[in-house]
Amino acid sequence: MSAPDHRPLAPEWLAVPRDADELVPAVWPASARRDASGEVFVGGVGVSELQRRFGTPLYVLDEPEVRARAREVRSAFEAAAARHGSRARVYYAGKAFLSTEVVRWVTGEGLAVDVATGGELAIALAAGADPARIGMHGNNKSVPELRDAVAAGVGTVIVDSAIEVERLAEIAAHASVVQNVLVRVNSGVHAETHDFLATAHEDQKFGFALADAPAIVARIRELTSLRFLGLHCHIGSQIFGTAGFAESAARVVELHARLSREGEIPLLNLGGGFGIAYTSVDDPTPIGELADGVVDAVARECRTHGVAVPDLAFEPGRTIVGRAGVTLYEVGTVKPVQVSDDLSRLYVSVDGGMSDNARPALYGAQYSARIASRGSGAEPALARVVGRHCESGDIVVDAEYLPADIAPGDLLAVPATGAYCYSLASNYNAVPRPPVVAVGDGRARVIVRGETISDLLARDVGAPPSPIEGTE
Missing domain, CATH: 3.20.20.10 (Alanine racemase)
Structure with missing residues (x-):
């Protein structure tokens, strides 16, 4: 598809991609690819299988x-x-x-x-x-x-x-x-x-x-x-x-x-x-x-x-x-936000955020993102990927062109998250930290167990066992 080089509200360095599904090789693990349906595989394992087995958010590390x-x-x-x-x-x-x-x-x-x-x-x-x-x-x-x-x-x-x-x-x-x-x-x-x-x-x-x-x-x-x-x-x-x-x-x-x-x-x-x-x-x-x-x-x-x-x-x-890591999220809501009389930005909210990647909030770090559960032929739309936390600075990807048909339930993958994301993770808003899963040669296994609400309550000396375990 044809596309202009740049659009209002986008940072100067961010060009409109010819293909909003492309996995830029320098950013993704060498094993990352899309199958015929457009689903992303890392280390030979599809993201749909990873979500089914381990949930989201999920740190994926290509061994x-x-x-x-x-x-x-x-x-x-x-x-x-x-x-x-x-x-x-x-x-x-x-x-x-x-x-x-x-x-x-x-x-x-x-x-x-x-x-x-x-x-x-x-x-x-x-x-x-x-x-x-x-x-x-x-x-x-x-x-x-x-x-x-x-x-x-x-x-x-x-x-x-x-x-x-x-x-x-x-x-x-x-x-x-x-x-x-x-x-x-x-x-x-x-x-x-x-x-x-x-x-x-x-x-x-x-x-x-x-x-x-x-x-x-x-x-x-x-x-x-x-x-x-x-x-x-x-x-x-x-x-x-x-x-x-x-x-x-x-x-x-x-x-x-x-x-x-x-x-x-x-x-x-x-x-x-x-x-x-x-x-x-x-x-x-x-x-x-x-x-x-x-x-x-x-x-x-x-x-x-x-x-x-x-x-x-x-x-x-x-x-x-760094490049060996990919973080998977599920999209929860999508909404256009009117920035001026003639300009709007698409806000894509995911089920993680600054608790699993603090670098954008701490350093203004820039990341990329792609829909990972499917391919799309839709025109690229300027989006901001944000997290679920009660914080206006809870931004995962400040600016990225994503297919305009992105919708709740899509899996979104953020590459190059192998360094300093898990290390800086927190329990802000009492959100449990995600698991880390190693992939390679078509197999996946947990190498760091994800936290549960019971884990959080276990350190609170005044709390009884959680009656809502499993709701996260």
């Missing part, structure tokens, strides 16, 4: 996609490092999405695991992750969390304050172990998508300023219960391109070289933040190109300062699990 992406990322960074006589270790950033099954998938593909809390550490250990291949982050790790990390034999603790250095040293000494640590530094570079900002200082809660790091490293080297492995730096999230990484590397490697004069520094961890496509206009850097660009920048700076390229570590999360 082969996660595994393939983990292999691809690991191979890219290992190859890039090997060209410069170095080695690379890839940590899966668990904050993107963490469950015992996902830990088993990524560790099975050769990745280490990055955690940021005692809860995330417990999940990784419960999944059987090798503690020596776990890195632990956090700007305010509690004493019990540090004790648990040391007792478990966590390979690396990334220290974030002078107070934490002393706490960790005391805990390690009491346990008669030498704990490996990295020192998190702020390079003054902050990157997001294709832009980055380089300043002398960063006003944020994480890490040490570059000027303050030498004193912290000197203190760590004085403490016999700690071993300084190297520096850690993370410059942002959802980053496209390598320019920000290159600028940050120039600053951090200069500090690495200075500190190397006082002792061995075997490792440099450059964090993660690599972007993915959420919409048809997003153009993330291919992982091979990104790995080569970042590692080449480090090697170039090492040559400038006359030091060997250290072993390198990276912490991708979203780029491994």
Whole structure:
């Protein structure tokens, strides 16, 4: 069908699609397809079967996609490092999405695991992750969390304050172990998508300023219960391109070289933040190109300062699990809302919302959507997909062209929800969190059980058993 490039009320970047049923490959799992009737299948399983078996809202995670992406990322960074006589270790950033099954998938593909809390550490250990291949982050790790990390034999603790250095040293000494640590530094570079900002200082809660790091490293080297492995730096999230990484590397490697004069520094961890496509206009850097660009920048700076390229570590999360996730909803109501005398917007309400995807409300994040239970030849209509919560900011997809015949009962799929949707989920309005189902090779299974109203009431000490269980 023919269609104009743009319509009033739509954001400038959103073009009218030629086909409102198209599954844009960069946004969806590689396994996503429509059958002859137009129904969407992910991992070989149709959305109608998924709804029948597990209900909606529903997080769907394509296991082969996660595994393939983990292999691809690991191979890219290992190859890039090997060209410069170095080695690379890839940590899966668990904050993107963490469950015992996902830990088993990524560790099975050769990745280490990055955690940021005692809860995330417990999940990784419960999944059987090798503690020596776990890195632990956090700007305010509690004493019990540090004790648990040391007792478990966590390979690396990334220290974030002078107070934490002393706490960790005391805990390690009491346990008669030498704990490996990295020192998190702020390079003054902050990157997001294709832009980055380089300043002398960063006003944020994480890490040490570059000027303050030498004193912290000197203190760590004085403490016999700690071993300084190297520096850690993370410059942002959802980053496209390598320019920000290159600028940050120039600053951090200069500090690495200075500190190397006082002792061995075997490792440099450059964090993660690599972007993915959420919409048809997003153009993330291919992982091979990104790995080569970042590692080449480090090697170039090492040559400038006359030091060997250290072993390198990276912490991708979203780029491994993000595109593998699709969230399914059932449409409840559809209504046009008159915005002006001659303009209206179609509001499509679904049975989930900001409790299962907080990113649009928190960050203004953009997503895509498609009718998934059927095909449609209807003209595309500008729609806003909204949730069921008592909140005007409860928006799932701010702007999307959907078939004009979308109706109650249709299944709507929102792709690229594998990262930070389940992790940020809440019980706002006392809505139970959805289950997570893994799909692959035509099979589906629950990997995280969905909550029930009884689960919510079970934590309310004044509540009797729910008389309305099963109504959600």
